[in-house]
Amino acid sequence: MTERRRGVSRRGLLGIFGEGLRELRDTAKAVEKPFVPPPETKPAFPRRARPASEVRMGTCDPHGRMALDLRAAPLAEGASIRVDAVGFPVPVVLVCVNASHFAACATTCPCDGSDVVWSPEADVLWCPSCGSRWRLDGAVVRGPAVRGLRSFVVQEAEGDVRILPA
Numbered sequence: 001m002t003e004r005r006r007g008v009s010r011r012g013l014l015g016i017f018g019e020g021l022r023e024l025r026d027t028a029k030a031v032e033k034p035f036v037p038p039p040e041t042k043p044a045f046p047r048r049a050r051p052a053s054e055v056r057m058g059t060c061d062p063h064g065r066m067a068l069d070l071r072a073a074p075l076a077e078g079a080s081i082r083v084d085a086v087g088f089p090v091p092v093v094l095v096c097v098n099a100s101h102f103a104a105c106a107t108t109c110p111c112d113g114s115d116v117v118w119s120p121e122a123d124v125l126w127c128p129s130c131g132s133r134w135r136l137d138g139a140v141v142r143g144p145a146v147r148g149l150r151s152f153v154v155q156e157a158e159g160d161v162r163i164l165p166a
Contacts, residue, residue: 048114048129054080060087064165068094071159075102080118082107083163092152092163093118093125095136103136104152104163111145125149 058068066085075081075096083104084091093107095118107115109127116125116134124133124141132145139148153164 055082055084058083058085058088058163060085064088066092066163068161068163069159070161074159078118078120082115088163089165090150094154094161094163095125097136100156102154102156102161104154105134105136105138106150109145110147110149116149 056068056073058066060066064087066083066088068083075094077096077098080093080095082091083094090106090108092104093116095103095105097103105116105125109116109130109132111127111130111132114127114129116127118124119126122133124135126133127145130144132143133141134145134149135141136151138151140146155162155164
């Protein structure tokens with residue numbers, strides 16, 4: 001006579017595991033919660049804006065060029081100002097590099113939206129909030145910013161400055 005093994009048959013095993021899987025699925029459905037998006041994160045650095053004394057309004061002509069008259073209040077060598085004009089794509093930071101050379105870039109830091117300022121000692125534009133630095137052609141010198149600034153062509157003639165989109 002052969003001895004029959006006692007234990008659980010295949011069919012019994014499937015029944016035990018099948019029951020466990022059904023319980024697990026039912027528990028997961030009971031615990032399931034609706035998706036709630038994470039709260040909007042704020043930038044790590046607070047946005048900084050230039051003082052109103054360093055902001056000037058320009059005019060925009062039908063060809064998309066910004067004009068600024070510096071005859072009444074000239075820009076000192078090594079100084080910078082923010083220039084806004086209705087109809088121009090973005091506000092710009094205008095830098096007087098020397099008596100015969102001006103440069104202009106977009107004034108908003110891509111990291112946190114702060115106004116960038118000119119540092120004549122380091123010869124770079126920098127963000128006072130995050131510390132990023134750019135050359136006057138808009139290329140990144142040091143991060144955390146990974147995107148460059150948009151640069152503009154500047155024409156100056158006897159105190160009349162024209163900023164052209166590049």
